[in-house]
Structure formats: C-alpha cells, structure tokens
Amino acid sequence: MSGVVRTFLPWYRAGFAAALTERPVAGAARAAVPATVRLRGEPALGSLEVPVSVAGPGDVIGLDAREVLRTEPFDGCPDFEPSYFPYVELASPDLPWRFTPFPPQGQALPDPEHPGTPRQQRRLQPWLALVVVPASRATLRAAAGDGLPVLRCPAAELPTPEQLWAWAHVQVTHDPAEPVEAAAGDPARTLSRLVCPRRLEAGVRYLACLTPTFAAGRVAGVGGDAGADPLAPAWGGTGSVELPVYYSWSFQTGAEGSFEALVRRLRPRPAPASLAGREIGVGAPGWGAAADDPDATTLMQGALRPIGTAEPPAGDGGLAGSLRTAVSRSGSGVELRPPLYGQDYQGGIAALAPDSAGWLTELNTDPRRRTAAGLASWAVAVHQEELADRAWRQLRDAGLGAPGRADPELADLVTGAVAGRHGGGAALTRAELAGVAASARAAAAAAPERLFAPRFDEPAYTLLRAVAEEWLLPAAGDLPDDTVLLVRTNTAFVESFLVGLNHALARELVWRRFPLDQTATFFSRFWAGGSDLTAVPPIASWDADDELGGHGSGADHLVLLVKGALLRRFPTAALYLSRARGDGGEERLMPYLSGAIGTGSTFLGFALTPEQAAIPGQAWHVVVEEAAAHARFGCDDPPPEGPAPLHHWSDLDWSHPHLAGQLHMPVPGPLAGLARTLAPGAASAVWALDSANVAVIVQQPAFRVRLPIALWLEPQLSSTAQD
Structure with missing residues (x-):
C-alpha cells in the first residue's frame, strides 16, 4: 500500500471494558463497573448506585468465524517458512481484550545498559491466545453437540501464559501525516492480531488454535474446576492440558529456510x-x-x-x-x-x-x-x-x-x-x-x-x-x-x-x-x-531481404535465469533491474518476458541488450526482492558463523543467548528493557516495554539483495561475489 504506514498499539478497548480501573475481587471471574441510575420525576427522585458486572472470559461459549480476517499461514499451507511466526488477524480491534476483567498493568522495567533509568512497562493480558503445536503431539477432538472442539496436548508445547500479553497487538493503517488516534477509530483501518512466537521446525505439520488464557475460559469450554482463582492461567507448565478451541487451522512447514536464507544462498555464476x-x-x-x-x-x-x-x-x-x-x-x-x-x-x-x-x-x-x-x-x-x-x-x-x-x-x-x-x-x-x-x-x-x-x-x-x-x-x-545466470535471447x-x-x-x-x-x-x-x-x-x-533475428524487438535481450528453491517457494518475489538516477532516485526496469525450464529454473527477460548494459556509467544491478503485502513476524535462523553482536534489532537471531534453546521466544530475560534501533538510521524500540514494541522488533521487513550486472559482463567473473 503506497503512501500509508502500519502503526502498532499495545491494545484497544471500547465500551464498559474501557472503564475498568480495578481487578475483580478474589475468586470472581467478572469485573464490577460502578454505575449510577438517575430517576426522573417531579420532584426529582434522586439516583441509585447499581452494581454492574462485565462479561468475563468464563462467559464466552464461542467465536464468530467472521471475526477472523486472515491467518498466517493459510489453512492447509504446505510449505510455511519455519523462521516466521504464525498469527491470526481479527476484525474487531478490541476483541483480544474485550473479556479481560481488569485494567492495564504496569511496572518498572530496568534498562540493562542504564540501571538508573528504568522505564514504565505497560501490559494487558488478552483473554484468548494463539497456540501452535505439532499435530503429532496433540489431538483436536471434534465438538460434541453445542460445545467447542477440544485441544489436548502436553503443557510444555504451549507458550508461558503469563507472557501472552506481549503477543497481542492492534495494527492501524494510516497516512504518515495523520495522527494514529484519528485512524484507530476507523474499523476499515484497524485490526487486532495474535501471534504465536514458537520456533517452528522444518517439515512438520502443525495445528494452530485460538484458546482461552484464563482458567475460567477453560472451564467454560471443557468443564472441571477453575480452582480458587478463575483468573489464573488456563494451563501450567507440566502435564497435559485440555483447552476449548474457538478457531483452528493446520499447516505444514517447508523443508528449507526463509526468503532471506534462500536469497543468501544464490550465487552469480559464469555460464559453463x-x-x-x-x-x-x-x-x-x-x-x-x-x-x-x-x-x-x-x-x-x-x-x-x-x-x-x-x-x-x-x-x-x-x-x-x-x-x-x-x-x-x-x-x-x-x-x-x-x-x-x-x-x-x-x-x-x-x-x-x-x-x-x-x-x-x-x-x-x-x-x-x-x-x-x-x-x-x-x-x-x-x-x-x-x-x-x-x-x-x-x-x-x-x-x-x-x-x-x-x-x-x-x-x-x-x-x-x-x-x-x-x-x-x-x-x-x-x-x-x-x-x-x-x-x-x-x-x-x-x-x-x-x-x-x-x-x-x-x-x-x-x-x-x-x-x-x-x-x-x-x-x-x-x-x-542456487545459481543466478545472465543469458540472452536467440532471436x-x-x-x-x-x-x-x-x-x-x-x-x-x-x-x-x-x-x-x-x-x-x-x-x-x-x-x-x-x-x-x-x-x-x-x-x-517481413522484407524478403531481411535476415532471421531482425524482426519484433530486433535484438537479443538480457535474460536473468534463477535456478534453485527460491522462486518455487516464493513465486511472488520481485526480480528486476535497477540503477541510480541522476537525481538520486532509482530507475527500475521490469521484465517483459518470463518462463520456466523444468521445475527448478525460472527466467525473466529485460528490454536491454548486454551491450547496452555494459556501457560505462550504467551501473545496472539485478535486484531480488521479497514480496510482502502483509506484515510478517519472526526471527532469523542462526548464522553458520555463530551469534553476531546485537547492534540493531535486525541482528537478532535464534542463536542469541536470550533465545538459544527456547521453544517460544521469551519476554523476560537479558533483552528486557534493552533499546536498539531497528536498523541503521531507523527508529528505536525497547524489548518488553509493551506488545507494540515487541511487534515492531520481531516484524520482518521485505528482504532485498542487489547484484551488479558487471559480475557477468566483466571478463574475470567471481563465482562467489554477492553484496
């Protein structure tokens, strides 16, 4: 979407839920909201204080499927990238917190690099969460009667319930010059999102389920005893657990890596x-x-x-x-x-x-x-x-x-x-x-x-x-x-x-x-x-005196051939030629022809001859760019050379000490309170300050690589050169 930006908010509340100021009394699953009723009449009859309770997580018996705008990945996806996080987008921006029976919480969040200047953490626990478990380690029992389907799995396969506040946020799409508050009230430009920060394995089928986060919601769906505190977590850290499922889908991860990982494997090579x-x-x-x-x-x-x-x-x-x-x-x-x-x-x-x-x-x-x-x-x-x-x-x-x-x-x-x-x-x-x-x-x-x-x-x-x-x-x-090769048409x-x-x-x-x-x-x-x-x-x-090859375009044009898994896994990736304009902008040359050889090679042709591309000062580049029409979240695979210094959030990968060996990305730990810019020259974000900051940090930008055409046109071609 050109000319608009995505802004993340840690939560959104409307109606009575926005008026909550205190937690429910001990043992209660609903929040009380003070309300005053004014009585009309002559003379004035005064007013009455009327106790009003707001529906809580134990009152939810189902979810309207129309609330689900999209899932990432889609249901039945055969090759989701393991380095990305699954998520679900919901139409109502307040839905994840609508039945949470208490107000936002906050506490001091120390800065590990500046202990004397703590920040104020802001969090609000959602009443439902997205959990993702391997299908081989779980069962999803069909609904009985008017009930809900039930997920049964080891509790160790689920994220830590107390950290789920970090993985629910609101997305607002708006013009950069427009205050986000003005756009937040527009249903067409807002949605809520639940993310599961699980580190996925390659080649595994997963079940993704929307489940309650509070014990009261679990009991309402599958029965049993909520214990002394119905607002306790819906599951613990050991044993097996049964959870009602409001919505579910399944997908399989691919056997290979992310777009970035596959692009980094490409090598410009000379033609054998x-x-x-x-x-x-x-x-x-x-x-x-x-x-x-x-x-x-x-x-x-x-x-x-x-x-x-x-x-x-x-x-x-x-x-x-x-x-x-x-x-x-x-x-x-x-x-x-x-x-x-x-x-x-x-x-x-x-x-x-x-x-x-x-x-x-x-x-x-x-x-x-x-x-x-x-x-x-x-x-x-x-x-x-x-x-x-x-x-x-x-x-x-x-x-x-x-x-x-x-x-x-x-x-x-x-x-x-x-x-x-x-x-x-x-x-x-x-x-x-x-x-x-x-x-x-x-x-x-x-x-x-x-x-x-x-x-x-x-x-x-x-x-x-x-x-x-x-x-x-x-x-x-x-x-x-994993070859990138430049050839030409044979007209x-x-x-x-x-x-x-x-x-x-x-x-x-x-x-x-x-x-x-x-x-x-x-x-x-x-x-x-x-x-x-x-x-x-x-x-x-055709003129009878013409030679073959002089009709149509009249020239043998450059053709980019890519062999490997990249375009099979990401058929919507953009490949084009690019060079800098005199005014500092970018000139792009898009392909005018395309095709495939076998199942492993894709070719794209450009209205440019090798001779034109070799003119000094042209500086054309081959660009491979990820198509990202929607937000994506995740964490990079560990690099072969081991963890890199965390200068920017873009340096974060699963080999970092905070994440190494973890099944789900943890919120507390050495990263909590740490501020880093997203990339050189970009804005900064603070880990665990709120769910909006976490979303910004783990959002994965579209990856782009530029390969100078000179790599193929110069006599001495390095088969391993890549920027």
Whole structure:
C-alpha cells in the first residue's frame, strides 16, 4: 500500500471494558463497573448506585468465524517458512481484550545498559491466545453437540501464559501525516492480531488454535474446576492440558529456510561451456541432401544462449546448396520433398532461386534454422488434435457459415475425427460431442472465399518445452542449484521456430479442409509476457531481404535465469533491474518476458541488450526482492558463523543467548528493557516495554539483495561475489 504506514498499539478497548480501573475481587471471574441510575420525576427522585458486572472470559461459549480476517499461514499451507511466526488477524480491534476483567498493568522495567533509568512497562493480558503445536503431539477432538472442539496436548508445547500479553497487538493503517488516534477509530483501518512466537521446525505439520488464557475460559469450554482463582492461567507448565478451541487451522512447514536464507544462498555464476550449444550432425540430412563431409557437425544454440557466445558460421556450402535443391525439387506426379518452410509468406513460391538470399533462404538452407523449424513441426504433430479443434471452434464463434453450401462429406469427416479424438480418458459428454459435431458441420459450410485465420495467443515456447525442453537452453541441467545466470535471447532461433510452427499448422489445417488464410500468422508470440516485445510482426510483412533475428524487438535481450528453491517457494518475489538516477532516485526496469525450464529454473527477460548494459556509467544491478503485502513476524535462523553482536534489532537471531534453546521466544530475560534501533538510521524500540514494541522488533521487513550486472559482463567473473 503506497503512501500509508502500519502503526502498532499495545491494545484497544471500547465500551464498559474501557472503564475498568480495578481487578475483580478474589475468586470472581467478572469485573464490577460502578454505575449510577438517575430517576426522573417531579420532584426529582434522586439516583441509585447499581452494581454492574462485565462479561468475563468464563462467559464466552464461542467465536464468530467472521471475526477472523486472515491467518498466517493459510489453512492447509504446505510449505510455511519455519523462521516466521504464525498469527491470526481479527476484525474487531478490541476483541483480544474485550473479556479481560481488569485494567492495564504496569511496572518498572530496568534498562540493562542504564540501571538508573528504568522505564514504565505497560501490559494487558488478552483473554484468548494463539497456540501452535505439532499435530503429532496433540489431538483436536471434534465438538460434541453445542460445545467447542477440544485441544489436548502436553503443557510444555504451549507458550508461558503469563507472557501472552506481549503477543497481542492492534495494527492501524494510516497516512504518515495523520495522527494514529484519528485512524484507530476507523474499523476499515484497524485490526487486532495474535501471534504465536514458537520456533517452528522444518517439515512438520502443525495445528494452530485460538484458546482461552484464563482458567475460567477453560472451564467454560471443557468443564472441571477453575480452582480458587478463575483468573489464573488456563494451563501450567507440566502435564497435559485440555483447552476449548474457538478457531483452528493446520499447516505444514517447508523443508528449507526463509526468503532471506534462500536469497543468501544464490550465487552469480559464469555460464559453463556446455551452455554454448549442442553439436548436431549435418553430414547426411536425407532427401538427397548431403554435406561435403558425411561426418560433419555444427554447433546449434537454443532459444536462450550465453552472453559472449555465438554460433559459428555453418561453413558448408555443399550442404546449403544441396538443401536448396532438395526443397526446390519439382516434377510430375506425386513427389515427396522436404518442406519449404515459410513459402506461403512470400507468395507461395515453390522453389528457391539459385542466387536467393534473405530470411526464407536462410531458414531452409541453414541446418540450424531448419532444425528449429522442424522442432516446431514436431510440436504441431504432437498437439495437432487440440490445435485443430481450437481452430474449428474459433471459426464457429466467428459465425462463418453459409447454410445450404455445406459439404456433407467434409462435415462427416470432421464429425468422425472429433468424435474419435475424444474417445479416451479425455472424452467429452455426449451433449458436448453433439455440440462440436454441429459446430464442425457449420464451419465446413463456410464459403471458400471467406477465409479465416485462427489465433493462438499462448507463448509458443510452451510447445517447445513440451516436446524438446532441452532446446530452450541446451545443457541447462548442468547448472548447480542456487545459481543466478545472465543469458540472452536467440532471436534467430525464435523466428525460425515461429515460422516453422505457423507453416506446419497451416499444412495440418489445409489437409483437414479448413477454410484457412494461409498467409496469416497464427502464433506471433514465442515468449510469455504482455509486452509487444514478445510478438513478431505478421510474417507476411517481413522484407524478403531481411535476415532471421531482425524482426519484433530486433535484438537479443538480457535474460536473468534463477535456478534453485527460491522462486518455487516464493513465486511472488520481485526480480528486476535497477540503477541510480541522476537525481538520486532509482530507475527500475521490469521484465517483459518470463518462463520456466523444468521445475527448478525460472527466467525473466529485460528490454536491454548486454551491450547496452555494459556501457560505462550504467551501473545496472539485478535486484531480488521479497514480496510482502502483509506484515510478517519472526526471527532469523542462526548464522553458520555463530551469534553476531546485537547492534540493531535486525541482528537478532535464534542463536542469541536470550533465545538459544527456547521453544517460544521469551519476554523476560537479558533483552528486557534493552533499546536498539531497528536498523541503521531507523527508529528505536525497547524489548518488553509493551506488545507494540515487541511487534515492531520481531516484524520482518521485505528482504532485498542487489547484484551488479558487471559480475557477468566483466571478463574475470567471481563465482562467489554477492553484496
């Protein structure tokens, strides 16, 4: 939310609860509020003092589920980060303290670094708390009748009840210039939050439950005796305990660390030699074509290629000449010949002239370009039924048809083909088969002069990935995990694939007697992304003298490839390029294309060439930034090198002596009363002063790392450099 800030308050009270000034008398579970009733009449009848008691924790028999705004993590989450704390947000800002039958408490809080200047601690115990326990060490019994579900677990799995005041707070969202008190009364901008400060283990399923904190609440839910003090804690430190549950959910922690931990594992690396391309045999391609050397090979690169590498020239004039002859062969009768890819986009020519040049000749006589187009033909062969079906449906939706001019033979052929295709596990319902058949008959009735061009807007790279993923980036599997690599697009490969894809689809649809405009471009996008840079102009508009690779964006752009667990665990993370502006601000360049290779690598492309990025003074950086749309709380994992000095609260981790070996983050101890800034140059907060200060301290900011592009562009690349 731009332009607003979050402010934490230690509590919020409204109604009679705000008027409480004293604790209930011994043995009572409700608080008394003095009230005066004035009697009307003539003459005045005076007034009466009427004792009024406020509902307490023992009066709660349930919680309206609409009070729960959100849980962190969500119910059923399979991979919550173990270094974060679970929490629940409630719609009513006063709810956690509404049935607490006493006023806020306070005591002197000594400053461990300045013993002579104590601070005044402020705390108010909530009447309900969030507890989180491993599912293997607890049972959650379903509610009986009108009762509540019951959690049974060892008391040692629960936080210390007397410290729960530190883990309940109010969040107010407001403009920085607006007093927080003014916004606190707006229900749309306030909420309450209960946090469980448990140190979670990786790979464990947990139960999260809202339970009472006072004995009176426990007795009201599960029965039994509250003892002499109904306002005593709902559980002790030993044995097992049964607690009523007002709300619950479950989640599992992931096997790996936090966003910060995963980012810190990333390493910018140089491209291994295997990524430069693959050797393909070109000595005997068939169809009568042959190279001068029958054992000849050539290096072919994929849709992505390393920076600083290029395909060497094909270098075999004999092969190019024989391919030119093979695709141009003609004769009487039926004769098979290799496809002349793209011929429909240059007037339907049937042969290449002996001295022709340009993209059509390059595509059909360079074995690397023909291979890319052949991969596209393979993709059409694999997906032909789906693609043809979608084309017929688009024709139907366009309303093209002329009743009375139908070709019954064609209609029956299409009907049979559609019915046969759906005879397996992907069968349509009988009513849907009937619908497709009727649509096909109507489509077959289209007048021959009314040609149609179906459009397929999905990125064509997904078709390549489905049939030959290794040609996205050859040898991408050789990259080690936790790699950040800069490569570039190979536009010549991309355009070869797109022409081959459109050519093969056109041939398939014409064979099926589809009324096709064969000069149209059906697939214009290779990469995923909403930018026009991902699309090529209509192929029929390409100048015949152009070379492959000069259309669309017209350049091979930078692509950032990240391999590892980071983007699998955090798919909403932001990755972009950044540099400083002359006015001191930041210029950001967001990716315009994206995609994935396998399950472990994600790539993002930017409208910037390596040459532009290498201009002195540009100082571009790769930025990896955590997406944090909501507040998160937690504590860092212990660093391998051991605890660091606590200069700022951002230095706090589980190896600190105050926290080491603890199941729940303790409030009292060596940190109590300690003041530190949150980070260099930020405001300060005091541990255990109140729950708002505690929330500020354990709130985890979005993590961001910057990697200079020069790491990849400079000749001497350090494989371990990182800021």
